[in-house]
Amino acid sequence: MKKLIISFLAFCLLFNNACAEGLSILCTLPLQALGQGIVNAYKAVSGAEVTLTINTGAIIRERIRKGDKFDIVITTRGDIEEWGASGQLSKDSATGIGKIGYGLGLRKGYPKPDISTVEGLKNALRGAKIIGGSEGSVALGFLEKLQKDLSLTEEMKPKTKVFARGTFPKWLVNGEADMVVSFISEFIHLKESIDYAGPLPKEVQSYVEFFAGIGSTSSKTGEALKFLQFVNGQSVENQFRTTGMERIR
Numbered sequence: 001m002k003k004l005i006i007s008f009l010a011f012c013l014l015f016n017n018a019c020a021e022g023l024s025i026l027c028t029l030p031l032q033a034l035g036q037g038i039v040n041a042y043k044a045v046s047g048a049e050v051t052l053t054i055n056t057g058a059i060i061r062e063r064i065r066k067g068d069k070f071d072i073v074i075t076t077r078g079d080i081e082e083w084g085a086s087g088q089l090s091k092d093s094a095t096g097i098g099k100i101g102y103g104l105g106l107r108k109g110y111p112k113p114d115i116s117t118v119e120g121l122k123n124a125l126r127g128a129k130i131i132g133g134s135e136g137s138v139a140l141g142f143l144e145k146l147q148k149d150l151s152l153t154e155e156m157k158p159k160t161k162v163f164a165r166g167t168f169p170k171w172l173v174n175g176e177a178d179m180v181v182s183f184i185s186e187f188i189h190l191k192e193s194i195d196y197a198g199p200l201p202k203e204v205q206s207y208v209e210f211f212a213g214i215g216s217t218s219s220k221t222g223e224a225l226k227f228l229q230f231v232n233g234q235s236v237e238n239q240f241r242t243t244g245m246e247r248i249r
Contacts, residue, residue, distance in 0.1 A: 023071045135164055
């Protein structure tokens with residue numbers, strides 16, 4: 001009987017610890033401000049415990065490749081679809097969150113260029129001494145495509161510097177680069193540290209869709225579904241408006 005009681009108490013302790021940990025959410029860096037705002041709002045109305053971990057997309061991919069445990073992951077649509085097909089996410093749990101366009105960020109004090117036209121954007125890129133990008137990032141891939149579309153690849157090659165993954169915005173804040181093409185949401189979140197020239201002209205603008213999925217090994221599927229329903233509700237519209245995120249229509 002004593003062993004049975006001890007075993008029962010041990011089970012209760014493990015169960016309570018698991019509950020206390022709450023939802024574990026991995027979120028990609030461009031959605032940092034949105035993710036934190038929504039998590040805070042969800043905790044306020046639900047009383048649930050939520051742990052939000054912000055990483056670059058490359059680091060999240062590495063963590064999932066190594067088998068790290070999580071309940072929800074929020075990142076680019078392509079990654080979510082890939083992990084859903086491979087069984088790393090629960091079947092049919094992929095949920096659209098929103099989309100973000102690109103803008104031009106500047107180191108503090110850099111003269112703000114007019115990029116409202118394609119020609120203005122080309123002149124701005126040509127005027128920079130160094131344009132930075134993070135290794136393995138979606139934004140760096142877009143920058144390379146943008147330079148090609150603007151017939152600037154060869155001209156800008158000596159000016160384009162790739163920094164180690166996970167180091168943005170340190171190198172821009174420190175003045176190691178003059179500018180960066182990246183997600184609008186990042187510039188809004190980092191407005192105290194860097195300057196923002198504005199969104200790219202519509203002729204060259206592109207949007208990246210962000211989705212969420214529930215981990216196939218999650219033991220909190222019910223709570224995860226409630227969270228995703230909350231994300232797509234009207235009560236968080238203000239978080240979308242203030243972080244540069246647009247709904248997927």
